[in-house]
Amino acid sequence: MAYQICINPDCGCKYEIDQVLHSCSVCGELLDVDYEWDSLPVPDSLTYFERYRLNSSGRIRNFSGVWRYYDLLPFLPTEKIVSIGEGRTILQDAKFVSSFVGVNSGRFFLQYEGLNPSGSFKDNGMTAAFTHGSFVGAKQAACASTGNTSASLAIYAAVTRLMEAVVFIGSGKIAYGKLSQALDYGAKTIQIQGDFDDALSRVRQIAKEAGIYLVNSINPFRLEGQKTIMFRVIDDLRWQIPDWIVVPGGNLGNAAAFGKAFIELHKLKLIDKIPQIAIINSTGANTLYQLYGKGESGKLRWNGGHYDKTMVKNFYDKMTNESRKAHTIASAIEINRPANLPKALRTLEFCNGVVREVTDQEILDAKAIIGAGGLGCEPASAASVAGAKKLVEEGIIDKEQLTVCILTGHQLKDPNATIAYHGTDQNFFQETLGKFNIKSAQHANRPITTPNVQNEILKFL
Numbered sequence: 001m002a003y004q005i006c007i008n009p010d011c012g013c014k015y016e017i018d019q020v021l022h023s024c025s026v027c028g029e030l031l032d033v034d035y036e037w038d039s040l041p042v043p044d045s046l047t048y049f050e051r052y053r054l055n056s057s058g059r060i061r062n063f064s065g066v067w068r069y070y071d072l073l074p075f076l077p078t079e080k081i082v083s084i085g086e087g088r089t090i091l092q093d094a095k096f097v098s099s100f101v102g103v104n105s106g107r108f109f110l111q112y113e114g115l116n117p118s119g120s121f122k123d124n125g126m127t128a129a130f131t132h133g134s135f136v137g138a139k140q141a142a143c144a145s146t147g148n149t150s151a152s153l154a155i156y157a158a159v160t161r162l163m164e165a166v167v168f169i170g171s172g173k174i175a176y177g178k179l180s181q182a183l184d185y186g187a188k189t190i191q192i193q194g195d196f197d198d199a200l201s202r203v204r205q206i207a208k209e210a211g212i213y214l215v216n217s218i219n220p221f222r223l224e225g226q227k228t229i230m231f232r233v234i235d236d237l238r239w240q241i242p243d244w245i246v247v248p249g250g251n252l253g254n255a256a257a258f259g260k261a262f263i264e265l266h267k268l269k270l271i272d273k274i275p276q277i278a279i280i281n282s283t284g285a286n287t288l289y290q291l292y293g294k295g296e297s298g299k300l301r302w303n304g305g306h307y308d309k310t311m312v313k314n315f316y317d318k319m320t321n322e323s324r325k326a327h328t329i330a331s332a333i334e335i336n337r338p339a340n341l342p343k344a345l346r347t348l349e350f351c352n353g354v355v356r357e358v359t360d361q362e363i364l365d366a367k368a369i370i371g372a373g374g375l376g377c378e379p380a381s382a383a384s385v386a387g388a389k390k391l392v393e394e395g396i397i398d399k400e401q402l403t404v405c406i407l408t409g410h411q412l413k414d415p416n417a418t419i420a421y422h423g424t425d426q427n428f429f430q431e432t433l434g435k436f437n438i439k440s441a442q443h444a445n446r447p448i449t450t451p452n453v454q455n456e457i458l459k460f461l
Helices: 046-052 067-072 095-101 122-135 148-160 176-184 196-210 220-226 228-236 253-267 287-292 309-321 341-350 360-372 379-393 415-422 426-436 454-458
Strands: 002-006 031-035 090-093 108-112 140-145 164-170 188-192 244-248 276-282 354-358 403-407
Touching (some): 067 228, 122 140, 122 148, 148 164, 164 196, 176 188, 188 196, 220 253, 244 253, 244 379, 253 276, 253 341, 276 287, 287 309, 287 341, 354 379
Parallel strands (some): 276 354
Antiparallel strands (some): 002 031
């Protein structure tokens, strides 16, 4: 009832669920997990899932905010599921942040994925990948990572003891908060010369040769878990479909997964409205923005699956020839060759989406506002809010439209950026942020220095 299928419409090769593949063995394109929906007991309404929403019993569908929606990703029986309690996240009605963005109060929400066990959205996908990896008998699981994937892989390996975690990172391309997790959870961590793109290329080769289970988002089961972020959003909105979903764009796994979620919900007639999706790049890692453009004709489009692969190849070749590397304070999206580019193009077509880029300065200013509103996030998360603000200023998002920004990771993933922005040490500011062309901290909440004298302290209270 479940199978893997090539996303190339001219190929469409199908593979059994127990096969471990990184791509189609015929044409090399990415794979989807798909289902024979007509033979599955699909609910006739999304309100069906309310029965699992408030019940805190030990049953897997009550324990996990991913597997609560098992009927929409039933690729294996429930007894095969591997979970550590992921997906118990919140959707915040962010009134304080809405005024900064320019959307009316009560119409702007933040989906905070920092409450996952490893502190990022990656756990939504890792539970699905570990479920499949365990099913096929894998003993080792590997990933290339800018930090969050490695932390997620490491915690699942440590808690479940089902597979050994092997993490590949680039030289100097990982935030210490994230690296500390991989090390603390016992992952075998291998640092290579190069950036994320180099690490992903290498780990794909090694995983294939050594028979190691790969858990990067080219693994289609990863994206099955990540699509449940959208299910939780509309669940928390009491089944109202947002007008806009705004998401940071790095390797484009979330963008790919969110589009698949809405494609399937619409196909199953569980929704009759499709939200628009905005994918936000950093200017220092803006491949999708460069290829897709700002709505101009002649740019890269999904085109029903017949996208211009030559355009992509030429762009990548040019980056190689110019030795161009991604460079942004938002390390989680510091990726030049997004592995899920084709699926993101599909999402943009189906969801009438847009792509924008924001500067690192805009990202950190938005991050400070988000934090002041009570949700500390990593820099990459704030790209969504900075992007939403830009889209409101352009008149693309109307102030009355129901808008949800995805916050992908916890503040403590990259505490150095936070301390440098808010702190008083100008040397630390320059050392940490200056190389990203960040020149000011207009929303800084600076600590106050005062003598240890009661009357002096009272002046500041």
